[in-house]
Amino acid sequence: MTDKLNQKEMKVIVFQLLDMEYAISVDIVQSIEKVLSITRVPKTPAYVKGVINLRGIVTPIVDLRERFGLTSKEMDDSTRIIIVTLDEFDVGLIVDAANDVLDIPVNAIEPQPEVVGSVESDFISGVAKVGKHLLVMLNLDKVLEPVKRVTSDEL
Amino acid sequence: MDTSQYLEMFIDESKEHLQACNEHLLELEKNPLNLAIVNEVFRSAHTLKGMSATMGYEDIADLTHMMENVLDAIRNSKIRVTTEILDVVLQAVDYLEEMVMDIASGGTGKKDVTKLVESLNRIEVGGAVVAETAAAVVLEDEVSHEDSLSYDGYEMTVISQSFEQGFSAFEINVKLRDDCLLKAARVYMVFEILEKSGEIIKSEPKVERLENEDFNETFTVALITKEDADVLKAKVLKVSEIESVTVIPVKTDYLMRDADEEPAKETESIAPTSIDAETKKGKRNSGVQSGNKTIRVNIDRLDVLMNLFEELIIDRGRLQSIASEIHNPELNETVERITRVSGDLQSIILNMRMIPVETVFNRFPKMVRQLARDLNKKVELEIIGAETELDRTVIDEIGDPLVHLIRNALDHGIESPAERVAKGKPEEGTVTLRAYHSGNHVFIELEDDGAGVNRERVLAKAIKSGIVTKEAAESLTDRQVAELILASGFSTAEKISDVSGRGVGLDVVKNTIESLGGFMSIESKEGQGSLFQVQLPLTLSIISVMLVELKKEVFAIPLSSIIETAIIQTSEIMNAHNQQVIDFRGNIIPLLNLTEIFEIPERNSESDDYLSVVIVRKGERLAGLVVDSFIGQQEIVLKSLGDYLQSVFAISGATILGNGQVALIVDCNALIK
Numbered sequence: 015m016t017d018k019l020n021q022k023e024m025k026v027i028v029f030q031l032l033d034m035e036y037a038i039s040v041d042i043v044q045s046i047e048k049v050l051s052i053t054r055v056p057k058t059p060a061y062v063k064g065v066i067n068l069r070g071i072v073t074p075i076v077d078l079r080e081r082f083g084l085t086s087k088e089m090d091d092s093t094r095i096i097i098v099t100l101d102e103f104d105v106g107l108i109v110d111a112a113n114d115v116l117d118i119p120v121n122a123i124e125p126q127p128e129v130v131g132s133v134e135s136d137f138i139s140g141v142a143k144v145g146k147h148l149l150v151m152l153n154l155d156k157v158l159e160p161v162k163r164v165t166s167d168e169l
Numbered sequence: 170m171d172t173s174q175y176l177e178m179f180i181d182e183s184k185e186h187l188q189a190c191n192e193h194l195l196e197l198e199k200n201p202l203n204l205a206i207v208n209e210v211f212r213s214a215h216t217l218k219g220m221s222a223t224m225g226y227e228d229i230a231d232l233t234h235m236m237e238n239v240l241d242a243i244r245n246s247k248i249r250v251t252t253e254i255l256d257v258v259l260q261a262v263d264y265l266e267e268m269v270m271d272i273a274s275g276g277t278g279k280k281d282v283t284k285l286v287e288s289l290n291r292i293e294v295g296g297a298v299v300a301e302t303a304a305a306v307v308l309e310d311e312v313s314h315e316d317s318l319s320y321d322g323y324e325m326t327v328i329s330q331s332f333e334q335g336f337s338a339f340e341i342n343v344k345l346r347d348d349c350l351l352k353a354a355r356v357y358m359v360f361e362i363l364e365k366s367g368e369i370i371k372s373e374p375k376v377e378r379l380e381n382e383d384f385n386e387t388f389t390v391a392l393i394t395k396e397d398a399d400v401l402k403a404k405v406l407k408v409s410e411i412e413s414v415t416v417i418p419v420k421t422d423y424l425m426r427d428a429d430e431e432p433a434k435e436t437e438s439i440a441p442t443s444i445d446a447e448t449k450k451g452k453r454n455s456g457v458q459s460g461n462k463t464i465r466v467n468i469d470r471l472d473v474l475m476n477l478f479e480e481l482i483i484d485r486g487r488l489q490s491i492a493s494e495i496h497n498p499e500l501n502e503t504v505e506r507i508t509r510v511s512g513d514l515q516s517i518i519l520n521m522r523m524i525p526v527e528t529v530f531n532r533f534p535k536m537v538r539q540l541a542r543d544l545n546k547k548v549e550l551e552i553i554g555a556e557t558e559l560d561r562t563v564i565d566e567i568g569d570p571l572v573h574l575i576r577n578a579l580d581h582g583i584e585s586p587a588e589r590v591a592k593g594k595p596e597e598g599t600v601t602l603r604a605y606h607s608g609n610h611v612f613i614e615l616e617d618d619g620a621g622v623n624r625e626r627v628l629a630k631a632i633k634s635g636i637v638t639k640e641a642a643e644s645l646t647d648r649q650v651a652e653l654i655l656a657s658g659f660s661t662a663e664k665i666s667d668v669s670g671r672g673v674g675l676d677v678v679k680n681t682i683e684s685l686g687g688f689m690s691i692e693s694k695e696g697q698g699s700l701f702q703v704q705l706p707l708t709l710s711i712i713s714v715m716l717v718e719l720k721k722e723v724f725a726i727p728l729s730s731i732i733e734t735a736i737i738q739t740s741e742i743m744n745a746h747n748q749q750v751i752d753f754r755g756n757i758i759p760l761l762n763l764t765e766i767f768e769i770p771e772r773n774s775e776s777d778d779y780l781s782v783v784i785v786r787k788g789e790r791l792a793g794l795v796v797d798s799f800i801g802q803q804e805i806v807l808k809s810l811g812d813y814l815q816s817v818f819a820i821s822g823a824t825i826l827g828n829g830q831v832a833l834i835v836d837c838n839a840l841i842k
Contacts, residue, residue, distance in 0.1 A: 053831040054722065055810070056767035057818040065810060065823055067831050070480045072808045072823045103812040160815050 023117045026142075028149060029096060029109040031079055036109075037116070037142065037149040044097040044104060046112050049089050058161060063108060068097060075106040081157060082137065098154060105158050116149075118142050123151060176272070179224050181465070183269045186213040188531055190262050194255055195534045201250035204243075211240045217265070226278040229268050235289040236261050242293050245329065257288050259535065324370055324391070328419060331393045336367070338419035339398055343405060344387045344412040351410075352382045358408045360390070366401060367394025386412065391419060468561065471522055475710060478511075478518050479806040482711065485511055486803065486827030515711065523558035523707075526604045526613070529568045530555045533575060533602065540579050547586050547597040548579055557604040559611050563705055566685050567613070570678040574615050574701050575600065577675060582619030582699055592696065594618065606707075610687075613703045622651045622693035631656070651693040655679045683787070683838045684821070686712070686729060710807055714824070714834065716800035717783065720769050723832040724796075725805060725824055730837040732784040732791065734799060739778055751793055753784060758791040761840060766819065787841040794840070807834065 026037035027046075052064040052075055061080035065072050075095060079086050092111040097104055123140040139153040190213045197206045214237045221229035236258060242248045264285055272278035328338050343359055345352055356379045363369055371391040374384045394401065398416040405414045485507060492504040530552050541548040559567070583589075583598035590596055603614040628642045631653045637645070645653075655675050682689045686706045693699040706712070706729065714725035715734070735753075742749050742760060749760040760782070763769075782793040805824040810817060821836035 051830060053823070053833065055814065055817055055820065055833060056769070057820075058814060062814065065814075065831050065833075067825045067829050070476070070483065070825065072810060072825070072831055074811055074813045105811075105813050158813065160813050 023119050026116055026118055026149070026151075027096065027112065028114040028116055028147075029094070030111045030113055031082070031109055032084055035113065035147055035149050036152055037118070038096075038098065038152050038154060040115060042098050042100065042154065044099045047095040047097060047106070049093050049095060049108075062161060066095070066106060068104075068106070071104065073097065073104050073106050075108060076158065077108045078157075079108070079110075098158075100154060100158060102160075116144060118144050118149070175224065177467070178465070179220055180269060180273045182220065183217055183229075183265075186217045187262055187266050187269065189213045190217075191259070191535050192531060194259055194262065195538060197250060198252065198255050198538075204246075207240055207244045211237060211244060214240060221278075226268070226272065228279050228282055229265060232261055232265060232268075232282045232286060232289075235286050235293070238293045239289050241329075245333065248292060254292050257285070257292060261285055261289060327370055328391075328393065336393050336395055338370075338391060338393050339401060339416050340389055340391050340419055341401060341405065342387060342389045342415040342417075344414070346410045346412045347386065349386070349410040352384075353380055355408055355410055356380070356388065359405055359411075362404050362408065363390060363392050363394075363401070366396045366404065367392045471518075471561075475518060475522065478514065479710070479808075481511060482515070482804065482806050483825045483827065483829075486805075487829070488827075490827045519560065519707075519711070522561045524561055524564055525556050525558050526564065526567075526611075527555040529564055529571060530602060530604070533571070536572070537575065537579065537600065540576065544579060545585065546579065546583050548583055549597050549599050550575075551599060551601045552603075553601065554604040557606060557611060559705065560707060560710070562710060563611075563685060563707075566681065567703075567705065570681045570703070571602075571613070571615070573675070573678045574703075575602070578615055578617040578619065578699070578701075582617040582621075584620050611705045611707060613705065615701045615703075616698065618698040621695040621697055621699050622647075622654060622691075623695060624650050627651075627653055648692065651691045651699070655689065655691060686727065711804060712807055713802060714805050715783065715802055716826075716832065717763075717781075717796040718798045718800055719764050719767065719796055722767075722769060723800065723826065723830065724763070724767075725803075725832050725834045726783055726785065726794070726837065727821075727834065728802065730785045730787070732786050735782045735784060735793075736779050737782055737793075739780060742780075751782070753791065753793065756791060758784070758793055760793045760795060762795045763835070764795070764797070766840070785837040785841070787838050790841050792837075792841045794835075794837075805832075805834075 025040040027040050027043050028035050028037050030036070047068070050066045050068075052066050054064040055062060055074075061077050063075040063077050065074050067073075077086060087110070089108070094109055094112040095106040096109060096112060097106045122144060123142045125140055137153055137157045138150055140151040142149040142151060190210050193206050193210045193213070197203065197210070200206065214233050218230050218233035218237060221227075221233065239248070239254070239258060243250055243254075248254065264280060264282060268278045268280050271280070331338060341363065345355055349355060360369065360376075369390055369392055372379065373389045378384055379388055392401070398418065402414050402416045405411065485504075488504050488507065492500050533552070534550055537548055537550040578600050583600065584592070584594075586596045589598065599618050601614075601616040603612075603616065605612055624647060627650055628637070628645075631637045631650075632639055632642055636653060636656050655678075679689050682703055682705070688704045690702045690704075691699060692702070713728040715728055715731055716723055716725055718724075737751060741751055743751065743757075745757070749762075750757050751760050781796050781798055783796060783799075784791055784793050786792075805826075807822050808824055809822050810820070819836050819839040820833045821839075822834045823831050824834060826832050
């Protein structure tokens with residue numbers, strides 16, 4: 015996302031978790047899906063909900079609420095899975111709702127304040143103020159660090 | 170010129186040529202007198218030079234050029250093939266490989282080659298020292314060097330070969346009189362005379378221009394002949410309207426040496442063989458081309474094809490399950506046909522992805538040579554069955570484990586020459602690498618006639634590192650002892666050497682093989698050598714599995730791990746050390762409850778009197794996996810979980826079932842210790 019900073023505006027996808035709005039660059043978003051049937055993968059961190067069949071590709075799914083340590087909630091009609099493509103892999107993010115696609119002026123993005131809500135600040139690359147909205151820009155490379163073998167309590 | 174579209178081809182072909190160079194150089198080391206081999210290497214180097222120059226990779230071109238010079242000197246028996254020379258040439262090939270790899274990975278292919286060029290130069294000059302001292306003084310005439318013709322590679326070769334056969338080459342500069350009327354006629358006459366005395370290989374200007382009288386008064390002809398310069402001059406002067414004729418011997422520095430240094434006798438005996446070999450090779454090449462038409466296909470495209478086909482298999486599975494629900498005979502028939510056709514398609518696609526293990530094996534001879542020298546051992550590597558084909562995915566993975574095994578065999582297996590002689594073995598150790606098909610598997614074996622596994626030493630070590638207890642050690646069979654060296658934390662080399670035994674040990678090899686769905690075993694006779702056997706599946710992408718149900722979740726267990734399925738009574742379960750075991754045909758095997766292992770949330774904990782058990786094996790160890798129910802056997806497409814979820818415990822991958830759901834594949838190897 016950093017290379018986008020030189021441009022005047024950037025296109026972001028805005029989604030909601032609890033009452034906060036977050037934004038990620040539209041460039042890395044592959045698609046937005048309604049909830050599909052998820053296969054649980056044992057012995058992974060709680061925020062890894064499992065894997066889905068995304069048009070023939072097995073894609074892991076992360077519950078962003080749990081990743082950020084927020085209270086989890088049952089999925090409903092507005093729950094969406096945002097499929098993002100990072101350098102090495104695709105991951106689906108479970109969010110409460112995907113609200114909007116916005117063009118935000120780059121100079122509206124400010125470095126993160128010391129404390130933003132309850133989300134760990136490593137995950138945040140900045141905060142953008144657009145009108146009445148306050149958008150939290152996510153640093154997905156940090157949010158989606160690969161999951162190494164978590165438990166090796168071999169039998 | 171935009172060459173980017175040729176880049177891929179350039180890289181592929183360069184690799185092939187470099188590989189050919191490697192192979193032939195090693196062959197040359199064994200038969201230093203076989204000049205046909207040198208020709209092969211020369212040809213590869215020459216092509217490479219041409220290609221790299223066209224693509225603008227000058228460092229490669231420079232290095233290959235120097236290599237060519239050395240090879241040429243060898244070919245002309247100016248330099249004798251020695252290990253030192255081959256070392257340098259092989260190093261040059263190494264450098265070239267690195268440069269090509271650099272280009273392949275998007276680099277510039279630049280590398281500092283000056284040092285290597287120097288040593289190549291030294292070799293070349295070293296061989297040619299005699300030439301300079303003995304440089305014969307030939308007719309140095311009025312014509313200056315600028316006037317002399319320049320020759321391309323082909324013409325050079327022709328000239329140098331004719332020298333070998335006792336011919337000499339001259340440049341004849343003819344000047345017609347100013348008032349000459351029929352220039353073309355005179356030219357024709359000159360050519361006729363010259364053609365009677367020898368062979369014209371080049372003229373300046375070109376023949377067409379001479380015929381059209383499109384030149385001034387002078388023209389130059391290069392001639393290969395057995396006649397003297399003076400005789401030629403006199404003959405040409407007989408043609409009327411000729412002002413003057415100058416005959417000078419062809420001399421570029423490069424050719425001079427060829428001409429002067431060679432003892433005539435030797436050349437004559439060698440030249441025919443090399444020419445013979447060349448014509449033979451030419452014939453063979455053309456034969457191969459017409460008999461076996463192939464096209465190069467980018468491997469990525471094959472992967473895409475494979476992926477699409479996998480989708481088809483998934484849909485086929487779906488179709489089958491729908492058909493079995495609907496019971497429509499016409500639908501059933503169609504589904505059956507689709508199943509058959511896609512089965513055939515599957516075998517063809519899988520076949521297309523098969524490549525000979527040669528691609529992995531062919532780097533070993535060079536490695537063994539180098540290693541043997543580093544270790545001061547004499548080792549002969551024998552490769553059998555290099556044409557055996559394996560799936561590309563397996564090929565990609567198998568390289569490193571084999572390297573490890575070979576290093577191990579050379580370092581720990583084969584003894585030093587002195588030791589071998591003392592034991593009454595031939596001084597040179599033999600390592601045999603063998604590949605063959607058997608059933609649905611490919612076997613790769615590495616056999617050495619070295620020291621074998623020393624029972625006492627291995628046991629002592631194993632006890633010391635806590636792999637076995639002293640009591641248990643007594644009762645182990647020789648085979649079991651040998652297998653101890655595959656255990657993790659085991660490394661027999663007393664000293665940690667550079668070659669192998671950096672503490673990683675053979676367990677890494679074993680793990681890699683097992684992660685590929687294969688087995689590895691070892692047989693060893695002390696004092697007589699060891700045999701490592703690796704068994705691999707033909708393909709990794711489509712496998713047969715048994716689908717089982719755990720509560721509501723579906724898991725797949727690879728059929729290759731399953732011995733059988735059984736239904737047991739809960740009363741048969743025994744307890745040993747907090748571990749549930751059952752008696753399975755006289756063997757006590759551990760019972761693992763998959764529901765617990767996979768932490769599946771309990772929905773109903775009603776206890777049955779009967780349990781469904783899948784008996785799986787890892788090598789010779791067995792275990793029983795308790796599942797809720799069996800669903801059935803199915804061909805599935807193996808998919809990875811992706812890089813985000815790295816190494817999930819006891820799950821080797823995933824697959825997509827007919828209903829579109831993802832099922833996880835159980836890694837039995839991780840479950841059995």
